[in-house]
Amino acid sequence: MSNIEPVSSPFHYTRGNVEPILHEIVHALDRLLEDDEPTVIDLASLPFGPGELDQLEERLGVGELTAELNALGRSIIRETVYPGVWWLEHRNTECDIVGRYIEITRAPEILMSQDADIGAGRAQLGDSLERPAPGDNNGADNEPRPN
Amino acid sequence: MDLLEFARGPALQVAIYIFIAGSLWRVLGVLWLQKKPDHSAARHSGGIGGALKVIWSRGFTAPAFKSRTMYPKTLGYALHIGLFITVFFFIPHIVFFKGLFGLNWPGLPNNVIYFVGVVTVAIGIAVLIRRMTHPVMKLISNFDDYFSWFVTLLPLATGLIMPIRFGIRYETLLAVHILSVALLLIWLPFGKLAHTYFVFISRGTTGSILVRRGAKT
Amino acid sequence: MKDIPTLGDILQARGVSRRGFLKYCSATASLLALPPAMVPQIANALEQARRPSVIWLSFQECTGCTESLTRSSSPTLEGLIFDTISLDYHHTLQAAAGEAAEAARHAAMEENNGNYLVLVDGSIPLGNPGFSTIAGMSNYDMLMETVEGAAAVVAIGSCAAFGGIPGANPNPTGAVSVRDLVKDKPVINVPGCPPIPMVITGVLAQYLTFGQLPELDRHGRPMAFFGQTIHDRCYRRPFYEQGKFAETFDDEGARLGWCLFKLGCKGPITYNACATMKWNSGTSFPIEAGHPCLGCSEPGFWDKGGFYNAVSTGEIGSGTALAGAAAAGVAIGAAAAAMSRARQKKTIKEG
């Protein structure tokens, strides 16, 4: 068993899904520029061979903007080196991946503050203004708190 | 038991039994008929050597006949070669034969097989058209000819549908394909497809008689 | 029913933001293989959804299906139990035991009469009621009693769906599937040995989301997860088309990750989502690990010849039968020849 050697990724034999997805992204960028139409590619719906997803991620690279979302687990929303092409990775509270997407859009919807949250936040901020001045309570109460 | 299990289990088995029994029946029913000795003085030794000579040589067209038989001969050869390639060089088939006989040999890429298969079907259609339109063929053809054509082309057609699918499930298509092969096996000993072996018996008979005479074979 | 909170209420109560909810919805869309464009609709539906009461019955089984379920990441088992469903009865997971447990089952059945879901793992022995009992009750009786007031039944795993390993030849317990017994309720089969965890939760999520039964294939499996073969979605498919096959488990082809068709892969005739959803939180699936698909989500998978026999192989039959066929052929051939010779003699004489 000692002479088992690691084998380099065999997938240079097949192009797999990396190239087709990159082509798809180019077309999606065209649609975004011409018709203002965003595209979402759900990577879970595509069959990937070992290492292919990493290859894809590597090819797209890391761009100017990376955002981290903390809601029901951590999420990464990252613009790739190609502006308008976003890499989204959602994890659950156990840190398991629950979804991977490539979004071709000016800004992913999930980055936008949602009306419901804005309303709730506004109400909270309003509440806090109606309350006695700070200093009467301990600092923890001053933190914005979701209802 | 689903259709696929039926196809590759009992259906195939029964087909193979019928094929074996029918083939022996047909061949022995011929070989065990009366034989008359030949008392003429041989010019050459005929026998097995003569039989083998004609079994081999009749695979080629004599120059004298080439111009008049070019089209049907080309079709005939192409059909047989096409069938040979698709039957024996498609890898799932090789796996099938390996399962039956334990022999293994290299195959061809699927796309090559699909291409050859489509060409073979086209040739099969050309063969049928010739049979239905050429005055000689029309006159001498009977049910056996048409049914044998159908039974031969059916596995090819059902096999070629498999990569296309037409929304039908793979296992259903595979089952239908295997059933079509079973039909071929069952029919083979009872119709003209028995030329699979009678070609050797007939050519061999002529070879042993005519080579003995030193006559042209 | 009116006191059952909607999923929206629950999440809100747990302080989940709208963003978190949207993330949950896109994960659900992904799980159900629905296009991302449907996320708003899913969000809408999920907000209104009320979690159903679920009774999980375990019969002749190995608990592998439950084990699988506990590996679900979207939603997690906890998320599932606390948010998505109300799991009112499950041998392995419930805290209650003995009569209390049975009482919980009866209570759930009464409270949610006509609306609860019954999940079953394991096959039901018909051979002898004593082969498998729970609280002194035979599996058959418990199943029939429980499904009486159910909205639908979900058969989890190949045993419940098709009889599975207990039902394999020679089937000593007379094991049958849920569908063999439950005729008057919708039965959804979620086969697999075990099923992909996300497929189990996915089926529940779909029921929760849309409140209706999914589209099923001819084996009662949800099309969303069992609509395509492993072969069709396999990343090794190009090797199949090129004619590159691993011949053994340790040859060059195996190392290079070539197609496992020749090694008995049942991918072409197996309908499941392994190739895309994968296992262990999306890490890989058997073919990716270098082993052919066993076809565990197909009816009778245990009895379909050897796991390492290629799909295209057939059965030639026994040597005895072949010899018998040959002998019959020789006999008929001899008889035909003899008959012809006799007939010849007769005709010659008559002529």
Place this chain on the structure above:
Amino acid sequence: MTDHKDDTGHHAYAEVELDIESERLSIKKPDVRFDRQGDLSDEERVTKAMAHFAKDFGTTAAAYLDACVHCGMCAEACHYYVATGDPQYTPIWKLEPFKQAYKREAGPLAPLYRLLGLKKKVTIEQLEEWQHLLYDSCTVCGRCSLICPMGIDIAALVGMARHGMFKAGLIPHELHAVATKAEEDGSPLGVTPQLFQDRLEWMEDEHEVDMNIDKEQADVLAVISSIEIQKYPDSMGATAKVLNAMGENWTFRTDGFEATNFGLLSGNADWQKDISMRVIDAAIKVGAKTVLLPECGHAYMALRWMGGNMYGKPLPFKVLHISEYLADALNSGKLKVKKVEKSVTFHDPCQVSRRGGATQAPRDVLKHLCSDYREMPGGGDYNWCCGGGGGVVTIHRADELRYKVFKLKMEQVEATEADTLLSSCANCRQNFDDCQSHYDWKYTADSLLELVAENLEEANA
């Protein structure tokens, strides 16, 4: 068949009038044709046909009949189909009733066919219709046997099928008449032993050669065909010249001279045997080591390849066609010839060359005899038949068809642009003569033997 004379109805031909003046020898064109012989009922005819078909249903015929794939290729080899384009002349189609009878009566699947009624009984109408196909339009030349991808010897099957046809009394009028004469008188063309002797003596004078008539003992028994005796008597002189030049101890016997075998051509196996036995008995009587066959195609088939089977055991002598004898003599240097100065082409008699295996012999002879030998395109083993073999030349109603197919032969000969056309078959030659006069054609088929005899180098004698 001991009662053949009864069921062949030879009484109908008591007054057969031979025509030995025209280009081709047969009986005079009958005013009323009798193509049904004897007074058998239809049912009896079918029974007879089946019985005599059945005699031939052995492994050989079975292997052939079970192998046919209906590819139609044989049509392309048949001069009748090629010349007319009429599909009924497809060789395997000519065997349809024979094949049908085989499949129903004797094939391995026959019990199944009878049980399920899949192959019908052969009918009298079929047999009558097929008379034209089995006799008028088949010279048994065997070209089709060479094209068949399954290697079926179709010509051999036609020979078998004729057996049943004869016994059913369903053969062409003329063929029946001459065959009957051959059986009863010893010659199809009325050559009696006395006539034969007269002719020999005439040639003895004409060619100043010793004819060795009726020697008691001889190493070589020379036989001759009635066609030559009546139409080409010079070949008798040529035979004598060559044998004398070779210093052979040889003879012509008036009790066993007829080389032709109309039993074979007409399909009467019993007569075929009777006719062959006359020569075999004569050869044995004189203690011949060799029987020398004349320039006659089917004589070679009849004695060389079928003689032993008629005799029931191997013949106690060698059988040689005259061209084989000449080739041996010239190749060994025992016989020397002067070279002729004209270009020559050679028409192979099917039964000697293609079917008999002696294709090389005439070419060896011609190598010594002429310096400008021209092979016909597709000549030799794949040669077009002259169209007169297999008894066809005797059948008047087949004349038009025979002339039509002869055109193929004409093209083949003309393509050589040779001065002289030779053959080594008297039957081919008479057909050439007849067609020559029909088409007013420039070529006459001359005798290879006679040309050799004319050019013998005397010094060697």
